[in-house]
Amino acid sequence: MSFAVELGALALVMILRRTMGTIARGRKRLATRVAPGFLAWCRADLERLSSVQLLEVTAGKRASMRKDTWQIFLDHPFVGTGLGTLETVYPSYETLYDGKIVNHTHNDYLEALAETGILGGLCCAWFLGVLFSESLKRLRQLNNSFAGALQLSGLVASTGFPGA
16 A cells, blocks of 8 residues: 555656656656666565565454544544553554554554644644655756655655555
8 A cells, every 4th residue: 555655656746747847858768768677676576575474464453453543533632642652542442352462553644643633633744744845846956866866765755654
């Protein structure tokens, strides 16, 4: 899911840059040469990762964790339960017990709302808004430089992080 969000953010930025007329013909040629290698690398990486056995949370457990975390937020809507308290608060809200300790809900947005309430959620939304608007401004200034590529990489990576 996070990877899909990252790809969507990258596509959006590239579309915005294309409509502003900033993509040069040479970059298009470079992209068509680099893209097949990147896709092959992603496929090999996914195959390697699919063989790893982790203590992963099932899809049903994740859905339950989202619902339970939302309930924590509803019970503490204004200031939340406090940063870092999810591990302590969550057991009393847990509807699908599997014997494992839940220290994070695998959804940073919901966890932030549960721990900080509406006030913290507004702060997070403000931060994300500033991050994206300043990043897009900076991308326009840096145009076709290596610094611009790094800026774009950081922006795309930050879009996929919260939903992990």
